[in-house]
Amino acid sequence: MACKAKLMIPEDEKYEGKPFALSHTRTAITTIKAKFNTQQLQRFEGSCFGHLLLIEDLKWNSQIVHGLLMRKADPKTVAQVNGIKFIVGNKLIQFTAQQFCLITGLRFGKLPFIPKATNENCSLKRKYFSSNKPATLSDLHTAFIECTDDEDALKLGMVYFANFVLLGTEKHVLIDMHYLKLAEDLEEFDKYP
Template sequence: MPKLLVPFSDHFPGRVTYRGSSTLNHIKTRFLELGLLERAKESPFKQFFLALEFNFSGVLVHQLLLRKIASNNEDEVHFFLGSKSCRFSMGEFSLVTGLDFSAFPSPEELEGRNLSDRLIKEYFNDAEKVKLSQVDHAFKTCTVVEDVYKLGLCLFVEGVLNAIEGKLHIWRDILKIVENVEYFFSYPWGKYSYRRLLHSCKKDMVKQKANYDAKKDAKVQQESKYNMYGYAPALQYWAYEAIQQLAVELVVSSGNMFPRMLSWLHRRNKDFTKSVIAPILLKKNVSYVVFFLSICLSFIII
């Protein structure tokens, strides 16, 4: 049996915070107001605007992270579920999201495109650093429809795919890249998001346990709370694909769709508490499915 990084005896209640869901709803609402939603639903990001009702479960993701085991590949995360070793990698993330995973352009290539800094000058006073909250404000107050679309795309990448807090700075060049929308959609945002998610998945859960223990005597809710960055729902979608009992309990399949995030609808009023999730992940006969790599590999862009 692989050794858990956090032994079962040291497991503790907790939940993950992912901010991207509210940001996506905010973008959808603004796009709908200005007649941009159908355009978004026809874009290379369409799966995020077409996906069925989804409830992010910070409890489920926390329970998965408690079951991490060592991996020899630094670009993957491995879990021990029931009696099975399970892998979450860029391949699984790609199958879930359908995002672009081609090579990053070099700084010289970006520079050679002579991308416009008009948005930075017009909406951010040519600032050297721009916070996500500033992008959100410009998105809400802008009256130029085409600029609202471009600002919304930037907000989507940094606020949904990266899920950073409003006080944090975005990658400034994104405001230049989006001026060429066609080029923007060809950028490998899948790698961009996965890199941030992988870093969050590598979070030191032993340290989280120590933080939890330090608060035992405080008059606070006895639960560890921490943030996840990157597109954290991908981990949840992967769990539905990989662990059949979890899918049966929590979601309804809408068919064999690609990307896989389009395949699942949450059951209404379903309980996502530890008492429901943890026993499924502990079952010795848990049905783990190797994640469709042989079927869907042709869809991945690497």
């Protein structure tokens, strides 16, 4: 039986691409474990990312996710259900927020407003990143490795893990300064969906 739902982007308007992984999981986890003292490591293990330290090597592939999103079912042609629907192999599949959380162990929900980190409102930005230029993943790596303040190192480590493991981008890419601001309050960072 053929699927009657329509794709958001017609098949003939999609482009071909070669997928590759940009997550630096093994390196990031090794760096975090080498950098943190016992107390910092215990705090990190108790955080929203702690369970992910057990991952040997995450094969995150943003191009595959992009390809899947290109097959998103048009909500006008499919009954609304909590979650997102895709047409894959002429079949309609659904992925709910609850399933995402069960699989990843991460939280979901409404995203709170987070101001962009500036030298005036964010001590991490002021202490570890030049005010004249945006910070890259390489800059974040250097700041994390060179940080001597235990509390700041833990905060930078959370942003480091999010960027190098979960977001998986190249080292010359700019970091999202909102996460740096969020990390100033680790309790809020841990609750962030």
